[in-house]
Amino acid sequence: MDMQPDRMTSRRDLLLDRLARLQPAAKRSRGYRTAVNLLGKKFLLAAPSTQLALLQAAAFMVDVLEKLPVT
Numbered sequence: 001m002d003m004q005p006d007r008m009t010s011r012r013d014l015l016l017d018r019l020a021r022l023q024p025a026a027k028r029s030r031g032y033r034t035a036v037n038l039l040g041k042k043f044l045l046a047a048p049s050t051q052l053a054l055l056q057a058a059a060f061m062v063d064v065l066e067k068l069p070v071t
Contacts, residue, residue: 003048003052005048008048008051008052008055011055011059012039012043012055012058015035015039015055015058015059015062016039018062018066019032019035019036019039019062019065022065022066023068023070025068025070026065026066026068029065029068031061031064031065032061032065034061035058035061035062035065038054038057038058038061039054039055039058042054043055
């Protein structure tokens with residue numbers, strides 16, 4: 001799957017928005033910190049092919065975090 005740089009940036013922004021809307025309990029989890037890390041400096045410094053892999057991993061983490069029970 002090949003993605004243009006502007007589409008990858010848009011997808012990153014969407015994932016960061018989803019992370020921002022998570023419940024406080026999800027934001028305290030290790031998975032939250034991992035997703036933020038994947039979309040932060042690692043993403044910005046990575047080659048385009050690596051950026052795509054980071055987006056996929058972060059999207060998985062966000063999906064899981066959104067399904068955590070609210071406590």
